[in-house]
Amino acid sequence: MSEFKALLVSETADGSFQRQVTQRRLSDLADGELLIRVRYSSLNYKDALSASGNRGVTKQYPHTPGIDAGGVVEASSVGEFAVGDEVIVTGYDLGMNTAGGFGQYIRVPAAWAIKRPQGLSLREAMLLGTAGLTAALCVDKLERAGVAPQDGLVLVTGATGGVGSVAVMLLKKLGYRVAAATGKADQADFLRSLGADEIVTREELQQGVERPLLKERWAAAVDTVGGDILFNVVKSLRHSGSVACCGLTAGVAFQASVLPFILRGVNLLGVDSVELPLVVKASMWDKLSLQWKLDLEPLAQEVALEALPTAIEQILAGGMVGRVVVRLD
Structure with a gap:
């Protein structure tokens, strides 16, 4: 597949920002060792800031936000990951100045990804995010x-x-x-x-x-x-x-x-969760999949990619409760 769906935030001629789900090409993505087909993402306040044109979060537009992504490796140039591996990517530059999890594909450095812990599904991982x-x-x-x-x-x-x-x-x-x-x-x-x-x-x-x-x-x-x-x-x-x-x-x-x-x-x-060494993140994900595992369904709202613009307005207005998981199938 050379094209995929993504939420794209663009700056208009009058300096405002618009959000729409559109088609993008794999060639639009930055270079990286892993090409990942995103299955789930989640909506965070930082994503809403990026989707609003906040230059403190995202410097250049058009841009696809999404600081969280859970998906499947479709191409890898490193030995640590194989095609078919299920992985989690959170933080670093994902969704800030690198196209993020609100697109069906991301391309990232291998140093940003961890393999999905056995005790968590991709959906559960993104409910946490x-x-x-x-x-x-x-x-x-x-x-x-x-x-x-x-x-x-x-x-x-x-x-x-x-x-x-x-x-x-x-x-x-x-x-x-x-x-x-x-x-x-x-x-x-x-x-x-x-x-x-x-x-x-x-x-x-x-x-x-x-x-x-x-x-x-x-x-x-x-x-x-x-x-x-x-x-x-x-x-x-x-x-x-x-x-x-x-x-x-x-x-x-x-x-x-x-x-x-x-x-x-x-x-x-x-407490910072963005630039932590990957080994620290991996250790905490393991903990969340085992002795600290939670049933997060009471918190969950699941939305499709097309419903994201409305959810973003809701979180900006202070009306969001719990966790929003984004389905990208």
């Missing part, structure tokens, strides 16, 4: 910092989103008591169904921004939103508590004070 991988990395980093279930309540901000919802489920599976924070009051029952023990409103987390310290409340936290909410979480950690930070939907800046760090000994842990 970058969001699930990031959630797992956050929980892993908290545990490496010494957090344990007996320490107390663990907060998850942005809990209805992709990272947040997986984090709630994973923490509950591991025996933690979980407080889920959200700005979507109508999703409280959904969050409880995932395992949340308490529901915290966004307004509650925004109180006390002007204060250098807040009442000790959380043993640990997974923060997916950033901004002043992140620092309010830091100010509310119990002594020696930790927060894993991985998102910025509430902003990239916050009003900071050293007091929580020097009076309570708390830890602010940064």
